Amino acid sequence: MTRRRWWVVGGLVAILVVAGAVWWGVSALRSPSPEEAALAYLRALESGDPEAVTTTGTAVSDTALTAFAGTTSTIEDAEVTSIRDRDGAVSATVTFRLGGADQEARLTLTQESGRWAVDGSGLGAITATTTIGTAVQVGGAAVPVDEETALLPAVYRVSAAPASLLTGAAEAVVLPGSPTAAEVAAELRPAATEAAQEKLDAYLQDCTAGGSMIPENCGIRLPWGTEFRAFSDVAFQVERFPGVTLTSAAFTADDGILTATVTGVGHDGTTRTVTYRNTAWSVRGDIAVTADELALTVW
Structure with a gap:
């Protein structure tokens, strides 16, 4: 082959490469059709990748994306079976498999800045209840109970x-x-009792710091009135904190041992000091379990 022919062939190849690059660039910039937008959304759901979902243009909350990152399983065999345009209202009928069953749905598409995307019709919603607590974990997200939360289509734990x-x-x-x-039958772990005991011990530690008053809501009852006209100081010594027992909404704490030394003025007007020892120190209260901790309210 002559040198001139090599130049001609090389030029044709270069033209084809440039033309292909231009076509690819124009295609990449071209707004997808409603069918392509619906299919892109389905493929993103199949991938289980939250970032892939956001690139489709569908508005999704951070909670839904976080939950989706921890989904149990995603849709499979998704297809767009038809597109309908009625006076500018565009929708896509889609089929897929999820939760061990064949499913069908209709997705509405909207156009913004020349780009088609699936709107909120592409989301589902969950309302969870639980026997204990104010929140549940859905996939990777904490979700409040008794409130409807929008989620991406998938199977969630x-x-x-x-x-x-x-x-x-x-x-x-x-x-x-x-x-x-979704209804969750929750039960307390042993760790919940341990956490409650730690919190109660800290609370009662503050109660028994001593001073010029007998603290309320601490289970401390002293018969000082039988021996004192008034008291000026009380000093506590904890021999054993009450042991906690939990139910789903409340707690009891029993069998504590507490010594209190009271100083004051006796009924005869003289300074008096008396020590009281309670071998059945107990308290009661409520518990509340939030998304990340257990809280106690002592009566």
């Missing part, structure tokens, strides 16, 4: 929260445009 204190879980299949409910 709904767990009692916090997992360090509670056990119990349920499975929820979230479908586009549909609400679902």
